[in-house]
Amino acid sequence: MTAVDESTAPVNAGDAALLVQRYGAEPESAPELSDVIRHQLAHRSVRAFGPEPVSDAALDAIVAAAQSAPTSSNLQTWSLVVVRDPELKSRLASLSGDQEFIRQAPVFLVWLVDFARLAQLADRHDHALDGADYTESAIVGFVDVSLAAQNASLAAESLGLGTVFVGGARNHPEELAAELHLPDRVVAAFGLAVGHPDEADTARVKPRLPQPAVVHHERYREDTQLPAVDDYEKTIRAFYEDEGLAHSWIERVLARIGTVRGLNGRERNREALRNRGFELR
């Protein structure tokens, strides 16, 4: 890779390789990287774990990293359940798309949107909790638990662990809540499997859309996106081919989001959230 103009520092070979993996193409610019950003660029989802446990010292650090993420008005409307018990973990796997790597991972973290802590406080202080009943509060909870979990995932990776997010933890919200004894006003946002990557694990960095598809300047533009998607379609073909998956990103995303069937039962999650105590007014 060469510098695109005199004001742009050339990227060294290691950094260029990270960017080529992430975008499946030579970068057109020379971003300013740090060691933290290099860790972020190298993220891959790990779905095969070895038997070594995750230490308490690592877990304490992962939680501290999660709690260091920003949180709206310092409300801290999230919590997590650390699941190590093999039988419980297996039942949660069955409820979460029956994915074997959840059983294999030594730790399965279930990330929760949690207004029950504030409800306990409201009860004790004889205070209303009316704001919690609004869609806005569910948004605050899902945003905050996601900021926290992304810090946790990167922290785990920085300790040599592998992770994968599990949206399947939203497949059966009420049954999962029963397994984990979740009180009213608490619902699982997603899971995060954590462990030492198996030696045979072949997961690779997945290329993303070119920046012009997702970055706008001063105003949103629709006309830059389809050309960038068409470039991406060529880029990701080789990646999906190696993974033994259908080749077209466009076909994959339209199958996933185009029909109700692609939601895998999660089409009832408005009802499920209401059953969990989120009125979503």
Added chain:
Amino acid sequence: MTAVDESTAPVNAGDAALLVQRYGAEPESAPELSDVIRHQLAHRSVRAFGPEPVSDAALDAIVAAAQSAPTSSNLQTWSLVVVRDPELKSRLASLSGDQEFIRQAPVFLVWLVDFARLAQLADRHDHALDGADYTESAIVGFVDVSLAAQNASLAAESLGLGTVFVGGARNHPEELAAELHLPDRVVAAFGLAVGHPDEADTARVKPRLPQPAVVHHERYREDTQLPAVDDYEKTIRAFYEDEGLAHSWIERVLARIGTVRGLNGRERNREALRNRGFELR
């Protein structure tokens, strides 16, 4: 700080200081830290910026870090608008709680939940987009944009920049959409002000709830939380006192979420999301 048992390595003085800042108390355990985690622990929200611009090379890296975060089924249902124009930035500040630091920051990033890109694809391929109309899809969008933005914030901090999330970008969703020319099926999740911290900036690391309040093992427990909150109430008093704010976390959170008034108009965000093309079925 001393090691709690023989299996736990002692924490060095620098790491202990990071943990004391984050929890406002001596840590009871000795977490395993990495340089990435040290960056995460040191996070503070910056609300005073100097005039130096944010370079394109930094911005490219921040976006690459954001795109490196996990995304559900590789759907990539988010995008962002980079706002540098002072007049536009000032109008967005007025719509977002009239916070002066937005005008001061050289860059204001508006993070978007975005199903318009997929809608363009569905149109072109004469495919339905029925799944996008469900609450579940809005959850996917808010989760994914949050994972991305947290990577972006940490990336910016690792380059010496300061950031602060702006939930106020949800105060007037339709008006903000008009300013940014957002099409149907796109809505602002939050803003992120980015810039070089002002020399006079005194923002500090804000202590969080003790881990026993937010971490559960194998099952959720309600009985551990209020004692931890009561400890926190003492811890954070000193922090809020220094900031010139009301001293009680409990009073602050109940005022914020206990009544509809604390939502600052965001109680209409279910309607606003529907106006932006999210049916939330």
